[in-house]
Amino acid sequence: MRPVIKELNMEDAVAKERLSGDTKDDVGILAEIYGYEVYKLAFFYLKDKGMAEDVTQEVFVKCLEKLDQFNGDIVQAKFWLLKITTNKCNDIFRSLRYKYTLLAGNIIDSFQSREPLQENYLIKKYEEDELLRKVLKLPLKYREIITLFYYQDLKIEEISDLLGINQNTVKSRLLRGKAKLKHSLKGVL
């Protein structure tokens, strides 16, 4: 059963107002509003900036190809784009696999924090850094559920629909993912 996202958020409202009916312009507007969201999800999957950027572009090219079949329901736009993103990322894992052993620490170190380093802030920053490292180190099947649930704020039924797996599997992977995180963060938090 396909879930209906009933709440219209600000981004969707703006998109609805601005869609012009011209295909490329409409895709451009969707890119402006959801482009970085797509990139962020791709990054959680691939853990590589360059690959995530490539996938993001391909998602919107796909969006351009399929826009006429999209049925124009703006409320579903973000969900639809996330679906294409997960498909593209899994295509990469399946048919063109990159065997990286990127350590999560390298990824975080490459992003410079813009927060001022205050003494009483360091502990909290360390805990948050560690959480992010551990999330990125999770096996893919747990990482994607954790990301979609906590980062993208999707509901269980929405994740089930997006990934094409049943809801019990989503719940089970969410529980196991959290258990793995808790276990790996013991002593840190």
Add this chain to the structure above:
Amino acid sequence: MEDNVKHLREIADRILFNDPYHEKEIINQINQRVRISPIKSKRKWPQVIQYLVNGSILAIFVLAFSIIIINKLDIFGDEQSSLKKNTASVDDATIHYDPATFKGKIYTGLSSDYGKERARKDGITQDFQKTVTSNNVQFKIEDVYYDGPSFSIAYRVINQGSEKLKEHSFDLQEFNRNKFSITLNHTERNLGYGMSGQEKKISPEEYQGVLHISLEHPDKKFTINLSVTSLMGIKGEWNLDIPVSNDKVKNSIAMFYPNYKTTWQDGEITVNKVMFTPSAIVIELNKMVKGKIEDVMGANSIQYSLLTPTPEADGGFSSQAVPLNDGKVLLEDIVHFSPKGTIPKELTLRAYNSKDGSEVHRFTIPLQDTKRIDNELAVEVDGKTEMIPAKTLNNVGIVKEIKIPVDGTVRNIDENGTIHKTASGMKNLEAQPFIFETGSSKMSIKERQMVGTIPHYLDDFKPSEQNNAVPVDKVELEKYPQLKGYDGMVQVEGKYLTEYYIIKSFEKDGHKKIREIKIQSPTSSGEIFLLKMIGSLSTAKFN
């Protein structure tokens, strides 16, 4: 932890994505890419006429291309006559199958390639039919074809209810219109992303189609579970279990391991395996190239054409890229061509850069002296099971000595390695404690539950999960004197199993490589199955 993970978005946005310039750059990249991408025009003609036109154009194109290829070969007159000479069959490995034994019902005109078209005509499909009806819509499986590289399902959708099928170009994979999932042996492996297919409209309420699925770890027998919840806009429940087997074609499959090497572009192409099935010729090769992955893939990738026994443009192609430490990339390619009916003594390929074809390399793979291999071992390489000739496992053993107690009996593995043909043993992996022991030190690994057969084992360590980083532990390895000289030990947690890899880096031909030995639990017969993976860990970090 619970509180922190709830704020994952805030944390990640602050640490990873807090760069407005990067965000703008992403959007600019998207806009540039969209700007130069063509918009596909909508079909205006009736579906049937459109298919006929497309088919005719494609046929003309293929014919013209074939004529060009043949004419080009004519320029090298001597070459063509020598090519013709080399099309004799290898008597002891000719493919045989009896069309009278089989019935085939996969629809004509719906194959994605010549090979499957041929399989249909020759009747070597499974003759499996099953119908499920929900909400007055019939979903009929009409046939299945499987030979390892090729797996196809032919189906028909017939609407008998009052609710009409949505007027749309029917595509079983289309997100908005159809909802379905595919699993393997009822395990949660969603195969929905490695598919292609064709379909055609028979009437407004009847469609037929073929679904082609690529499987990561094809077995000889398995069950595909298809679950559909929406067809052409009509909701329902169509669940089918499809038993799949290569029984009808396994005697018609021949495999060769030429281990043929040819030098090109400062690197070496190695042909590892050539497989002949009724539906395809499958060639597995790899090549070392300079550069980064993004430079050598996509538009810059290497492609292959078949020149002999029959010229053919590129067939199906899948590629995997493994980055190496020395600024090179190992490309692992699988190329498909259409079947030729008999097995030639050799195959001639042409490799070229797909970008502009400016660099071309022609090479001939000898098969005549490469015997068909019956004596094979199941070896796990890079996470998937391969059958390789026993003889190529010579000199596998690197480990000097490991004493492993099994049921009170200590087994010694000498420095040449002990290779056991454990085809039957591997099917019965049991839960056993696994202990490393030497002298006074003992490392006891937690008892592991190992269930089922090889498919379950492979399911535990899907390649995608092995992309996660694993630390290399040097300290633990130092406890075992017989492993002195090795660089470290890597522990990989699977769903059910824990694997240990002992690794050693070495130089070969100026390239740094890492040799891995994987240790797993003993089989039910008490034999230890040592597996060797020659490959690379691109950024292994030593503690």
